[in-house]
Amino acid sequence: MLQRPLIAGLIGVGLVAVGTTLAWMHLHQQDSADASSAAVVAPASTAPANAPAAPSQARPSAPAAVAIKPSFDVVRINPQGDAVMAGRAAPNAQVQIYDGQRRIGDVVADNRGEWVFVPNDPLPPGARELSLSSRLGTGDTRSEQVVVLVVPERGRDLAGRPTTEATQPLAVATLRDGTGASTLLQGPARAGD
Numbered sequence: 001m002l003q004r005p006l007i008a009g010l011i012g013v014g015l016v017a018v019g020t021t022l023a024w025m026h027l028h029q030q031d032s033a034d035a036s037s038a039a040v041v042a043p044a045s046t047a048p049a050n051a052p053a054a055p056s057q058a059r060p061s062a063p064a065a066v067a068i069k070p071s072f073d074v075v076r077i078n079p080q081g082d083a084v085m086a087g088r089a090a091p092n093a094q095v096q097i098y099d100g101q102r103r104i105g106d107v108v109a110d111n112r113g114e115w116v117f118v119p120n121d122p123l124p125p126g127a128r129e130l131s132l133s134s135r136l137g138t139g140d141t142r143s144e145q146v147v148v149l150v151v152p153e154r155g156r157d158l159a160g161r162p163t164t165e166a167t168q169p170l171a172v173a174t175l176r177d178g179t180g181a182s183t184l185l186q187g188p189a190r191a192g193d
Contacts, residue, residue, distance in 0.1 A: 067141045068113065070095050070132035072173055075147050075185045079154070079166040081122030085130070088113045093136040099128050109134070125153040131176070147185065148172045 070089035077083040089095045089109040097105045097117050109115040127150045132143035150158055150170040157163045158170055171186035 067139065068093075068134075069141050069145075070109075070115075070134040070143045071145050072130070072132065072143075072147050072185070075130065075149065075171045075173070077123060077149065077151060077169045077171065077186065079152070079168060081124060081151055081169075082119075083123055084116070084118050086114070086116045087132070089115060089132070089134040090136045090141070093134040093141075096133045096135075098131045098133065099123070123149070123151055125151045127151075142176075144176055145173055146176050148174060 068088070068090040070087060070093070072085060072087040074086040075083065076085075085097065087095075091109060091111050091113045093109045093113070095107050095109055095115050095117075096103050097107070097119075104119055105117050107115045107117045127148070130147040130149055132145075134141050134143075148171070152158050152167045152169065153160070155162060155164075157167045169186060171184075172182050173185050174180070174182040
């Protein structure tokens with residue numbers, strides 16, 4: 001059973017990691033404007049130029065297509081860095097997974113928009129930010145969400161202190177712009193818990 005100071009320390013480390021991530025994200029905010037907004041173009045009239053004008057009828061306008069932003073539902077990683085990630089995107093979209101600026105994988109969402117990715121290589125120890133981008137047709141859509149991940153070094157806890165027990169990595173989902181609540185996807189607990 002964990003001692004109270006160790007539990008408090010692990011919770012403190014998790015809160016510090018979340019706070020640091022949110023502060024970093026606030027400093028690196030990006031415009032929320034997205035290239036996914038679509039313009040609606042009216043079709044050209046095929047009526048002859050001398051034809052009488054049709055009576056005007058008020059028709060409800062068709063809703064513009066809304067881009068489905070890719071998102072993470074699950075991020076699980078073991079102390080050795082082996083990971084599995086899953087989430088949602090537009091049906092049949094090509095989803096790219098990024099570790100910082102480096103693309104670590106590509107998957108295709110199924111016809112329900114669900115995707116699963118298992119990296120070929122373990123993620124190395126350290127802190128990182130995972131994000132997504134998806135492509136359907138010619139449009140690219142970036143995720144509003146990022147996952148901040150801390151993978152401890154072997155023989156160390158999340159705070160970097162020596163330990164004889166394997167420590168689970170920390171994974172927290174948060175909005176890219178730093179607003180809103182964060183979601184703990186994987187907590188700072190021992191691997192055997």
